[in-house]
Amino acid sequence: MKIIVVPPINANNFELKQPLINLVQSNKFTGRQDPHNHLRFFNKVTSTFRHPEVPNTSVKLLLFPFSLDGEARDWLDKEPPRSILTWDDLVSKFINQFFPPSKTTYYRNEIITFYQKPNETFNEAWERFKGLLRQCPHHGFSELHQLDTFYNSLNSNDQDALDSAAGGNFLDKMPQEGLAIIESKSKVRYSRSRANDSRVSTDAPLSNSSPSNNSFDMQQIAASLEDKMTIKMNKIGEGGACSGSSGPGT
Incomplete structure (x- = not known):
């Protein structure tokens, strides 16, 4: 049956x-x-x-x-x-x-207790926080709660930078405005980091294990795969993928 x-x-x-x-x-x-x-x-x-x-x-x-x-x-x-x-x-x-629910509880706690590590850049902290949200998409936290949690996890310098970019208290902004400010600052800091890396002496050992570099590489790979999949699906759609009814014997 x-x-x-x-x-x-x-x-x-x-x-x-x-x-x-x-x-x-x-x-x-x-x-x-x-x-x-x-x-x-x-x-x-x-x-x-x-x-x-x-x-x-x-x-x-x-x-x-x-x-x-x-x-x-x-x-x-x-x-x-x-x-x-x-x-x-x-x-x-x-x-x-x-x-299972136990895994959901674990990730919810990781999100709630999130904090910026001592030697972690703003961009690295933001990418790590977004990673936790992606790992538990049914976390149930509103956008406002997410931004509040992230802001309060930051060191005082990065909090001040967000407040400055917001022209006042960052947390007074609407969620979409706050998210845009964070993404903008994250990109600026990341581009500066990349520029600094390019000025490092060629005698220095090269490292491919930087969290921000890995994040960037994975984003590029994901985008490439998504483009290929979209092209493939479009070709199938043009040929009429669904025209009838059959399924597995489950």
Whole structure:
């Protein structure tokens, strides 16, 4: 008996085309990776394919099992029959299985108690703070709370710099304004850091382990991969990836 119950699809000649299935399978989740990253990838892939008579959530329910492998596939196969009726059901069960409440509590505490390390630059602290937020996207903290936490974690010099950039008390700014100020100062400080690095003597040993450098490299790689994936998905979309209804025997 099926585990995932997909609502009836009242569309003639609807089926999942193999190129779309292949794209979903190109990034299988085995239970060892970040489940939130997997959902982001899966949602991005499936959101590009539309059928006027088929809800996107039905397409997701049909495709999701194709994106699992190993331990994750074993988990889904062991779920009770007809226990997943909606996309929200599936997401909830998936996250609870591979990102349990205890892990959420850990990351929430890391965010709440965040502080700028003694030798950490403004840019490095901001990148590390954003990394914690990305690792627990369901943290539940408002943008105002996030900016308040980050501001209060900074040393007095960096707090003064933000206040100066804000033309007064930084925390009086609206969240979007505050975020723009932080991003602007982070980029300025990062560019200065890069300029200083370029003036270092060629006799000095080169290091590739700087947190800011690694962050920059990863951003470049991620952007490149995203561009390639977008091009690939667009080509598939032009060929008509979804025109009918078939799914895994779950």
